[in-house]
Amino acid sequence: MSCTIRKATPQDLPRIREIYEMARQFMRKNGNHSQWGKGDEPEALIEEDIRQGNLYVLEEASIHAVFAFIIGEDPTYLEIEEGNWKSEEPYAAVHRVASDGTVQGVIGHVMDYCSAQVPHLRIDTHKDNKVMQHVLEKYGFVSCGIVHVPDGSPRIAYELLEKSE
Secondary structure (H helix, E strand, O other), X not given: OOOEEXXXXXXXXHHHHHHXXXXXXXXXXXXXXXXXXXXXOOHHHHHHHHHOOOEEEEEEOEEEEEEEEEEOOOHHHOOOEOOOOOOXXXXXXXXXXXXXXXXXXXXXXXXXXXXXXXXXXXXXXXXXXXXXXXXXXXXXXXXXXXXXXXXXXXEEEEEEOOOOO
C-alpha cells in the first residue's frame, strides 16, 4: 500500500468533514458516546489548522484519514494530573486523528510520519475511546496521566519518547 501524507488544503474540507463524521459514528458504535460531542467537534478547528499548516491528510488515490500535527508546546499538556510526563524535552502533539475506516494501520502511518520529524510525541484520548487507547499502546505510547482539553473534560495523556524498532 502506498499511502502518502501531505498538508491539507481548503479544497480538502468537504472530504475532511465527511471523515470526521464517519469517525464520530464509529466511536458511538464502539461505546464512546461523548467524545467529539457538542463544543468538542474537531470541525470547529480544521480551517484554522489548515491556515496554520498543522492539518494533514493521508491519501491513497483519495483521502482516507486526517490529523493535526503541531510542533511545539501545547497548552493542553502544560498541566497533567495523576501522573507525570516522562520527558520535558521539546515535543510535537498529534490531535484529532480520524479515518474513514478503509485503510488498515492508520495510526502507524500517522505516527511513523510524525515521529520521523519529531521523535518525542504527545497525544491524548477520551477514556471511552478504547480502540485509540489500544492502538496507541500497541504503537509504543505510554499512558502518563490525565490532561484536560479546552472544554475542561479529562483525557488520558500518552507520550512516545522514541519509537523503538
